[in-house]
Amino acid sequence: MNDVVNLLKSHKSVRKFKAVSVEEEKIKEIIECAQSASTSSYIQAYTIIRINNMEKRRSIANLSGNQKYIEECPLFLIFCADLNRLKIACEMNNKVFVEGYVETFILSTVDVTLAAQNALIAAESMGLGGVYIGGIRNNPDKISELLKLPTNVYPVFGMCLGYPDEDTGNKLRLPMEIVLKTDYYTSDDDVEMLKEYDEQIKNYYIKRTNGQRADTWTNQVGSLMSNPQRPHMKDFLKEQGFKMK
Amino acid sequence: MNDVVNLLKSHKSVRKFKAVSVEEEKIKEIIECAQSASTSSYIQAYTIIRINNMEKRRSIANLSGNQKYIEECPLFLIFCADLNRLKIACEMNNKVFVEGYVETFILSTVDVTLAAQNALIAAESMGLGGVYIGGIRNNPDKISELLKLPTNVYPVFGMCLGYPDEDTGNKLRLPMEIVLKTDYYTSDDDVEMLKEYDEQIKNYYIKRTNGQRADTWTNQVGSLMSNPQRPHMKDFLKEQGFKMK
Numbered sequence: 001m002n003d004v005v006n007l008l009k010s011h012k013s014v015r016k017f018k019a020v021s022v023e024e025e026k027i028k029e030i031i032e033c034a035q036s037a038s039t040s041s042y043i044q045a046y047t048i049i050r051i052n053n054m055e056k057r058r059s060i061a062n063l064s065g066n067q068k069y070i071e072e073c074p075l076f077l078i079f080c081a082d083l084n085r086l087k088i089a090c091e092m093n094n095k096v097f098v099e100g101y102v103e104t105f106i107l108s109t110v111d112v113t114l115a116a117q118n119a120l121i122a123a124e125s126m127g128l129g130g131v132y133i134g135g136i137r138n139n140p141d142k143i144s145e146l147l148k149l150p151t152n153v154y155p156v157f158g159m160c161l162g163y164p165d166e167d168t169g170n171k172l173r174l175p176m177e178i179v180l181k182t183d184y185y186t187s188d189d190d191v192e193m194l195k196e197y198d199e200q201i202k203n204y205y206i207k208r209t210n211g212q213r214a215d216t217w218t219n220q221v222g223s224l225m226s227n228p229q230r231p232h233m234k235d236f237l238k239e240q241g242f243k244m245k
Numbered sequence: 246m247n248d249v250v251n252l253l254k255s256h257k258s259v260r261k262f263k264a265v266s267v268e269e270e271k272i273k274e275i276i277e278c279a280q281s282a283s284t285s286s287y288i289q290a291y292t293i294i295r296i297n298n299m300e301k302r303r304s305i306a307n308l309s310g311n312q313k314y315i316e317e318c319p320l321f322l323i324f325c326a327d328l329n330r331l332k333i334a335c336e337m338n339n340k341v342f343v344e345g346y347v348e349t350f351i352l353s354t355v356d357v358t359l360a361a362q363n364a365l366i367a368a369e370s371m372g373l374g375g376v377y378i379g380g381i382r383n384n385p386d387k388i389s390e391l392l393k394l395p396t397n398v399y400p401v402f403g404m405c406l407g408y409p410d411e412d413t414g415n416k417l418r419l420p421m422e423i424v425l426k427t428d429y430y431t432s433d434d435d436v437e438m439l440k441e442y443d444e445q446i447k448n449y450y451i452k453r454t455n456g457q458r459a460d461t462w463t464n465q466v467g468s469l470m471s472n473p474q475r476p477h478m479k480d481f482l483k484e485q486g487f488k489m490k
Contacts, residue, residue: 034424052427088463098470103476182295
């Protein structure tokens with residue numbers, strides 16, 4: 001197991017940070033690493049917005065389910081899927097940008113996620129820690145207004161970064177057999193495997209909370225998925241130019 | 246600049262591989278790294294399908310724009326966004342899975358992409374190389390049939406992996422100033438910066454092709470984006486349970 005594998009396997013989300021700035025040189029390296037990620041057909045369809053303004057941070061924290069660490073972290077980035085730049089590229093070459101296909105939505109969402117994961121790994125390699133903030137999609141319209149996002153750009157997630165001031169444990173992942181299949185998809189043994197996994201997760205929670213919590217994985221994610229997820233997203237995205245054609 | 250940053254910055258897509266298998270122990274490590282990536286609310290909404298069957302590989306290559314390296318690479322993985330497992334989790338807890346929100350589509354697409362990027366980085370750290378295959382979305386219905394994907398699962402991209410048998414150059418990324426903004430989005434200087442970037446890219450192509458090709462970045466991506474992108478995706482996804490509600 002080499003150092004990179006070690007780093008990747010020891011990932012854990014960090015939400016509590018030391019009151020120490022992240023060095024500008026490191027931030028530059030982090031963004032360079034983000035940009036080095038693969039990109040579909042070279043389109044590089046993302047923009048990263050670094051939020052320095054503390055008032056903005058406060059607003060974003062409030063709009064994202066009151067996640068305090070958005071205010072507290074030394075470095076807060078918002079990763080946007082960006083097709084606006086490609087529209088500009090079209091205009092520069094007297095071409096007409098074709099808007100609104102779901103495929104283009106996928107392209108930009110995948111592109112920005114690849115870049116973000118590179119950023120997080122680079123940061124972690126420097127002793128920093130961080131967490132993704134999907135909560136910015138709680139109020140994507142207000143976030144977009146704050147960030148002055150044009151059409152064909154949407155905020156996918158935020159990322160808090162800084163020097164860790166907590167040591168959380170890794171969360172046990174699904175058994176590999178359930179996530180990795182060979183040649184075709186089958187879920188024949190999933191229920192059995194999930195039951196075993198549930199037991200492990202339950203024991204983990206019991207141990208970590210001194211018996212206060214004994215939830216299973218399937219119950220936890222089942223509760224989540226039996227409720228509509230951010231039902232405002234469709235209208236927001238449509239308004240923003242992502243018409244899901 | 247540490248070793249990880251070095252590795253991330255030196256990424257290049259590899260499409261030509263030595264006829265050497267990837268060790269099973271390494272494959273296991275790669276998948277473990279994939280699973281260690283962040284996951285939204287712990288949902289782990291993806292399944293990785295390893296394609297060993299050579300007939301299947303041939304079919305997939307044909308369906309993905311005749312990309313020969315899908316057949317030739319020692320290890321070929323297909324990364325699927327997977328909500329089916331979460332549906333099973335609902336059923337195990339007598340809950341009703343809510344299908345079809347665009348937000349859930351985002352959650353699973355982001356989750357699978359984070360995992361995939363970890364897989365690629367892990368592989369690269371072991372001396373392997375690889376390339377993402379978005380081409381599997383050329384014929385997602387036939388690919389899904391081949392892989393026996395149930396509803397609420399869709400194939401996002403493939404990944405070819407193996408020991409590199411070519412040494413391609415890195416492709417120059419956009420200037421950082423255009424990708425990284427502070428506090429809010431602005432594209433005021435984008436055209437100027439893109440013109441400069443275009444010059445650099447043009448010179449790169451001229452040099453690499455001995456003057457045969459002199460394309461600019463904006464022309465290249467503009468040509469792409471002035472054509473509808475995979476317009477079949479909407480209907481395919483709808484059929485597959487991703488109704489973009």
